[in-house]
Amino acid sequence: MNNIVLCGFMGCGKSTVGKNLARKTGRKFVDMDAYIEKKQEMTVSEIFEKYGEEGFRDIEHEVCRELAGMSNLVIASGGGAFTFERNVKVFKGVDTIVFLDVSLDIIKQRLKNDTRRPLLQRPDKDRVMEELYNKRLPVYRGAADIVVKGENTPLKTAFAVINAVKLK
Ligand code: S3P
Numbered sequence: 001m002n003n004i005v006l007c008g009f010m011g012c013g014k015s016t017v018g019k020n021l022a023r024k025t026g027r028k029f030v031d032m033d034a035y036i037e038k039k040q041e042m043t044v045s046e047i048f049e050k051y052g053e054e055g056f057r058d059i060e061h062e063v064c065r066e067l068a069g070m071s072n073l074v075i076a077s078g079g080g081a082f083t084f085e086r087n088v089k090v091f092k093g094v095d096t097i098v099f100l101d102v103s104l105d106i107i108k109q110r111l112k113n114d115t116r117r118p119l120l121q122r123p124d125k126d127r128v129m130e131e132l133y134n135k136r137l138p139v140y141r142g143a144a145d146i147v148v149k150g151e152n153t154p155l156k157t158a159f160a161v162i163n164a165v166k167l168k
Helices: 014-025 032-040 044-068 085-091 104-110 125-143 154-167
Strands: 004-007 028-031 073-076 096-101 146-149
Touching (some): 004 014, 004 154, 014 028, 014 154, 096 125, 146 154
Parallel strands (some): 004 073, 028 073, 096 146
16 A cells, blocks of 8 residues: 555666665665565576466466555566556555656667576567567556656656656
């Protein structure tokens, strides 16, 4: 309740912006993926390997429900979380959902050398990113209460979020 939840594509800066935002607003920061990893005592990649993406999504949903029950957090969601209606429903109207909007070109640059994200560990990574990005962007927009451009420094973007949330 009363949390600020950042959503958006992998690499849009949910965690780095979220940490700055938490510091500036005196809220506690929770990174959803890190929370899942601690709870399961496994990395996200290990969870995908052992239970498949579907298993990961079920754990993610459970964690969304758990976090929405807490208060005054800044939550950096996983990039796939808000593409599932069941997770949007958990947060909608209870917390403020902020979509960090970053262009595909910048995302590609930022994720060029990524080894941590199971969905991107494949030779046709650029094509997968493009497809996912185009499919997901309207979904993030639809889920969000507020859209903030995330192409500035994390600190500047955090201030942009603070102003947008105040104006809402
Ligand atoms: C995913 C994004 C990741 C992580 C998992 C799946 C996705 O989070 O939850 O690899 O489906 O976009 P980040 O957005 O923090 O990379």
